Amino acid sequence: MWFFGREQIEIPSRDRVEIRLEAIGGQGANSAGKILAEVAILEKKFTGNHFSSFGSEKRGTPVKSFVRFSTSRKPIRSASFIRTPNLLVVFHEYMIESHPEIFSGVGIETDVLINSAKSPNELLFPKGVHPRWVGSIDGNKIAHGQNCGLNSVMLGAMIPFLPELGKESIEEVGGRYFVKLSEAERQANLSGLKKGYQGVRVKTALPHQDRINLEEQDQVRLGYENAPFGGVIVNPGNTALKSHEASRKGFAPKLDKEVCFNCGMCDQVCPDFCFVWKINPASRFGAELVGLDYQYCKGCQKCIQVCPVQALTLTAENEITELERSTSWLENQK
Amino acid sequence: MKTIKEVEQVTQLRTGNEMVAEAARAIDFHFMGYYPITPSTEISERIDAMKAKGEIRTVMLPADGEHGAAGACFGASTGGARVLNATSANGLLYSLEQLPVQAGSRMPMVLNLVTRSVSGPLDIRCDHSDLMFALQTGWIILMASTPQAAYDMNLIAVRLGEHPKVRLPVMVVTDGFFTSHQRQEVRIFKNKSDVESFIGVRNDCYTTLDPRKPVTIGPYMNDPDLINNKYQLHQAHEAALEAYQEIVIEFEALSSRAYPALETYGAADADSALFILNSAAETSKEAVDELLASGKKVAVFKPNILRPFPSEELKKKTHSLKSIVIAERSDSPGSIGGPISHEVKSVLFSDHHCDIAAISRVFGLGGKDFNEEDAKSLLVDGLKIIQEPGAVPAFGFFGADQGQSKALPKTILPALTREEVSPGLVKVNQKDGALHVSIVDTALLATRSKRIAPGHGACPGCGIFSGLDQFFKGIEGDVVVLYHTGCAMVVTTDYPFSAHRITYLHNLFQNGAPTLSGLVEVFHEKKRRGEISTSEEITFVMITGDGGMDIGMGPTIGTALRNHPMIILEYDNQGYMNTGGQLSYSTPFGNETSTSHVGKQSVGKSFHHKDTASIMAATGIP
Ligand SMILES: Cc1ncc(C[n+]2csc(CCOP(=O)(O)OP(=O)(O)O)c2C)c(N)n1
Ligand code: SF4
Ligand code: SF4
Numbered sequence: 001m002w003f004f005g006r007e008q009i010e011i012p013s014r015d016r017v018e019i020r021l022e023a024i025g026g027q028g029a030n031s032a033g034k035i036l037a038e039v040a041i042l043e044k045k046f047t048g049n050h051f052s053s054f055g056s057e058k059r060g061t062p063v064k065s066f067v068r069f070s071t072s073r074k075p076i077r078s079a080s081f082i083r084t085p086n087l088l089v090v091f092h093e094y095m096i097e098s099h100p101e102i103f104s105g106v107g108i109e110t111d112v113l114i115n116s117a118k119s120p121n122e123l124l125f126p127k128g129v130h131p132r133w134v135g136s137i138d139g140n141k142i143a144h145g146q147n148c149g150l151n152s153v154m155l156g157a158m159i160p161f162l163p164e165l166g167k168e169s170i171e172e173v174g175g176r177y178f179v180k181l182s183e184a185e186r187q188a189n190l191s192g193l194k195k196g197y198q199g200v201r202v203k204t205a206l207p208h209q210d211r212i213n214l215e216e217q218d219q220v221r222l223g224y225e226n227a228p229f230g231g232v233i234v235n236p237g238n239t240a241l242k243s244h245e246a247s248r249k250g251f252a253p254k255l256d257k258e259v260c261f262n263c264g265m266c267d268q269v270c271p272d273f274c275f276v277w278k279i280n281p282a283s284r285f286g287a288e289l290v291g292l293d294y295q296y297c298k299g300c301q302k303c304i305q306v307c308p309v310q311a312l313t314l315t316a317e318n319e320i321t322e323l324e325r326s327t328s329w330l331e332n333q334k
Numbered sequence: 335m336k337t338i339k340e341v342e343q344v345t346q347l348r349t350g351n352e353m354v355a356e357a358a359r360a361i362d363f364h365f366m367g368y369y370p371i372t373p374s375t376e377i378s379e380r381i382d383a384m385k386a387k388g389e390i391r392t393v394m395l396p397a398d399g400e401h402g403a404a405g406a407c408f409g410a411s412t413g414g415a416r417v418l419n420a421t422s423a424n425g426l427l428y429s430l431e432q433l434p435v436q437a438g439s440r441m442p443m444v445l446n447l448v449t450r451s452v453s454g455p456l457d458i459r460c461d462h463s464d465l466m467f468a469l470q471t472g473w474i475i476l477m478a479s480t481p482q483a484a485y486d487m488n489l490i491a492v493r494l495g496e497h498p499k500v501r502l503p504v505m506v507v508t509d510g511f512f513t514s515h516q517r518q519e520v521r522i523f524k525n526k527s528d529v530e531s532f533i534g535v536r537n538d539c540y541t542t543l544d545p546r547k548p549v550t551i552g553p554y555m556n557d558p559d560l561i562n563n564k565y566q567l568h569q570a571h572e573a574a575l576e577a578y579q580e581i582v583i584e585f586e587a588l589s590s591r592a593y594p595a596l597e598t599y600g601a602a603d604a605d606s607a608l609f610i611l612n613s614a615a616e617t618s619k620e621a622v623d624e625l626l627a628s629g630k631k632v633a634v635f636k637p638n639i640l641r642p643f644p645s646e647e648l649k650k651k652t653h654s655l656k657s658i659v660i661a662e663r664s665d666s667p668g669s670i671g672g673p674i675s676h677e678v679k680s681v682l683f684s685d686h687h688c689d690i691a692a693i694s695r696v697f698g699l700g701g702k703d704f705n706e707e708d709a710k711s712l713l714v715d716g717l718k719i720i721q722e723p724g725a726v727p728a729f730g731f732f733g734a735d736q737g738q739s740k741a742l743p744k745t746i747l748p749a750l751t752r753e754e755v756s757p758g759l760v761k762v763n764q765k766d767g768a769l770h771v772s773i774v775d776t777a778l779l780a781t782r783s784k785r786i787a788p789g790h791g792a793c794p795g796c797g798i799f800s801g802l803d804q805f806f807k808g809i810e811g812d813v814v815v816l817y818h819t820g821c822a823m824v825v826t827t828d829y830p831f832s833a834h835r836i837t838y839l840h841n842l843f844q845n846g847a848p849t850l851s852g853l854v855e856v857f858h859e860k861k862r863r864g865e866i867s868t869s870e871e872i873t874f875v876m877i878t879g880d881g882g883m884d885i886g887m888g889p890t891i892g893t894a895l896r897n898h899p900m901i902i903l904e905y906d907n908q909g910y911m912n913t914g915g916q917l918s919y920s921t922p923f924g925n926e927t928s929t930s931h932v933g934k935q936s937v938g939k940s941f942h943h944k945d946t947a948s949i950m951a952a953t954g955i956p
Contacts (some may be wrong), residue, residue, distance in 0.1 A: 026793075034347075034517060041347055041519050051349070051516035061791050061825075078620050079512040079613035080705035220744075222830050223737025231455035231829065237747040239789030239826070239833040247794050264777035271799040273788035277781045285777030296788040300795030329788055333747060 021065040023091035028151030033065035040069035094246035115139035120203035148192030156196025248299035260311035266303035291327030338587035343521040350513035355380035357488035360529040364415035367406030371425040374448035386933030399885035404432035417443035423450035437472030442495035459701020460510035461663040475641040499573035512613040595644035600633030606716035621709035697732040818843035818882035843882035847893035880920040894953035919944040
């Protein structure tokens, strides 16, 4: 029995446990899954397996990592994805909206842990998603503070949800795993793990929490009746509907329009075409920078480095105003 | 028979790819020729790291493509060396021509095929469409359904291929991601000497490396001789099945792991069986357990060897059957069933088992997930058809989705207008026989509509897209692009999304330049015929990475020599980034990459940065 955020969380004893980690490439979900599997299989001598599914080799694309184990040591042979997890871990809050499909298979026996600065009660899920326990952990802040991997923090935060594995074993195996790192990094990750465990807040999911009505954008599901043959895409530029905010690590460029002299250098270097411009003959070079569309910004900081007058500064996400975020590239195409 | 004691083994948690590399560590092959392709790349990366640390002696040859890799392996194997390769999907297809050469010359080697769907469209996930092309090559094909089997089958492969009555190359097949990246508890031979005594010493009757015994390998052979040569190949396969049975018995004694030619799991007197390959068979065992518990007599049939096909073993196991479901991660379009389903049916037919209801299902293409519930539903189909013939169709796609409606997703961006693509920011004048180019400030250029929309999935900070955008900013007018396989292609065309606002075409990165040259020529021919207005102007641009200029160098040189009006733009990020950062020929000398490790035995990339510009300049292009 665990006491967190005034609520006690009780996990019934389980024979088979299935964990699904949903992350963005580079956040270390694969390694976290590997550590859990090592605890379950090598330490606890359970049967089980682990594997990850990558969209591609890119950082910034969704990654799923699956761990299953059986405490009664029934053979586990399934090499399939986990469709109805007991524990769903979301490595970035933005994914709730940008990748709502990550909630598929979440039911009354699913606990959900999310990397978010919000409290469990404040988190909202897509309509129809009713988990059992909801946990939240401000993983980005801890990882940044400790200078450690986000996955170490998330691993720590998973401990209360996995009584079968236990705190000691997860810490021990994690510690062994970090041996590959320098001593400073090892300590950083160990303390990140501890802070994750201490910082996780857990509540029963509230009935009102499935409030997100995802916008009906491009929602037509393609299949053999309606997909153009040959795999042809007849919707040019529709990646503009995608969001890549989950690629950022808590920081983004902030534009000071007072300082900006509309030189266009940032537009030359931004790999993600975030900058929105309009023609303005009154402006010094005939063009005016309207703002940047944060939906596409991955926080690479190239624009910040190149800006000759420091009109762009690296800023914590929560210091960027709604107004600043409201510039839309798509709207400006119309 | 001498009694064999079980050898000492160590328990670890390992993936399929790691286990192939562990087997390679124990075998210490003389040579590995390879070319990176997901999901098999990790095998060569791991072996290269072992080599760098001095743990093995294997010579690592990073070829310029799979065709070259297979050639290098063939050459090495003629010298009596133990040779390894690993590939997937289009890598296998690109080397396909070499595979019958290897088998027809009877040169043993081991190729790990980590299965993946064959292009197009390009898909990196698992199915068996690549494997099916290998069936006709004359190679022995061993199936490894678990990470453990990936290790075991590699040891068995060396022994079997080099067996004096066999002398054939052997393919070991694991399922991409499902097995290659799945971590399970495994056991590894503790002592290398145990592996050595199991696989024995390679003994070749013919070698290219003994000048005192000259031989001619690969003659010009027409009728009436070729048919005899092929009959020898057939005999070798017959011998291989026998040798396999002996070897796996010995292996079981050493390891306590059994690999019968045809593994059956479930009721010994099953009414219905599911014949299914590799990892999906493992998943299906869980469904069998569930159905057995509810009193249904079902079983899973899983061949551990696919070539030679275990026909006799299958016949022996089918006597109680009333129905069989043959499910495959591959189709043979235009035929009712994938290749394996026809093979199974032909075995039943030759055993006068026309009374068994056999149904075929294609499932899991392109990595579509297949779980216990899916397996159960296939097994239940097999039972239904016993109750009521015709209850389920004899052939079908399992898991194909018709889509939501007849509707298409709504178009979100209009096509770029002529004014938008030609804003007049770049001007070219011809004066005194020279071209004078004038271009406006970066600020005005920034207002120009981009030919690539935001929202692509490149890594944060990727240099490709600012580079491409700057390049495109300099072109006025309409552009049609062809992208080679690589990062820029993958991150902009993740179905059903496309970042391209202009017409885009992909072809495999061996072949983009010829593809675009065909299109360019047809554009001009259609203008000549009046099928396209003579006033239409299109600039044709091919975008490639430096990797595309390794594997596609020959066709690119050919295209340049023919001098078509088109542009080829190479973005040189000095490695194969799409597959996770392996060396390319343009990686600088001494650089460390995932296939050019720095260590006791290796100095990073061992040859010089390729000067693509000079090579292309030598073609005399303007
Ligand atoms: C025949 C074949 N072999 C291998 C691959 C795997 N593959 C896809 S992209 C790629 C590397 C591309 O490198 P490069 O052209 O430098 O582009 P980058 O990914 O670096 O952008 C490789 C090896 C393939 N798709 N087809
Ligand atoms: S941080 Fe990177 S992605 Fe974001 S706007 Fe700047 S250059 Fe573009
Ligand atoms: S580089 Fe800086 S000054 Fe120039 S347009 Fe961008 S934000 Fe403004």
